[in-house]
Amino acid sequence: MMFEKYVNLLKKKSIQITPQRLEILKYLDNHRNHPAVDQIYKELKRNNPSLSKTTVYNSLEILNKHKIINSISITGLESRYDIINEMHHHFMCKKCGRIIDIEIACPNIKKISEIGHKIEEVHGYFKGICKECIDKEIDKHGS
Amino acid sequence: MMFEKYVNLLKKKSIQITPQRLEILKYLDNHRNHPAVDQIYKELKRNNPSLSKTTVYNSLEILNKHKIINSISITGLESRYDIINEMHHHFMCKKCGRIIDIEIACPNIKKISEIGHKIEEVHGYFKGICKECIDKEIDKHGS
DNA sequence: CTCATTGCAAAGGATTTGCACTATA
């Protein structure tokens, strides 16, 4: 059914299944814009007014620990989250603030392993001005 | 003299020269362990008791904006800083907490530019267990 | 029944803001 997908994700990692965790997973699966805790909390609270922000924090922590979701430190202000799919990088636009997925992998992992460190997480992010904002600027000033 | 190097860095970018900014630059130049604001503040306060943390924040912000230093979001807790040299990546050890420079560049920049985004900053970081912590563990358990 | 999870309120820590004071061009 609706939540089967997420139930299986949790079962596979032997994490206890709770309605809150399922809702958070579903939200992250359907909102690939790297939401912050507060965005997730506010949205889910609409259908579940008793939801606590602490629970959102707790759930995100355990999901992240089990590598079902990914915690992204890119804004410098708050953590952002996405559900884990293939490895990819992130681009944050300094103008519109969006965080955009960049579908490339990191070719450096092998080199770092050779140094002797054990890699558990790979994060690549870029900051600048996104294509859309550049195009808007060109439109405004007439090419 | 002692600060000539840093004075020139600021002059080149037409940033006003202040004793605080010079001290911060010197500190970052001599401490390549990616300190947080509080570490910089506490250390510099020893020789300049009237130093304010706000000034450290302000200085780091303007130095970062002019790309003299680099602001690193990796711990998820606070921003870390380093003086900019060649482009490199970072590795954070989940055990000892150290942030280690990884002297490799990102080979993906060209691909992202082709998408149409304008890249202004490149951040690559890895998390895991560093070589030293792995070695210590092996020593403890006898190979 | 026991242990994990939830929810609430309070605390903690990093960063920002407002404002008066100081120093620089």
Next chain:
DNA sequence: TATAGTGCAAATCCTTTGCAATGAG
């Protein structure tokens, strides 16, 4: 003198913690 920078205190925002209540195995 006008402007930019400094320093202090208060405020703000994100996150964590303590604890009682609840729910699942």
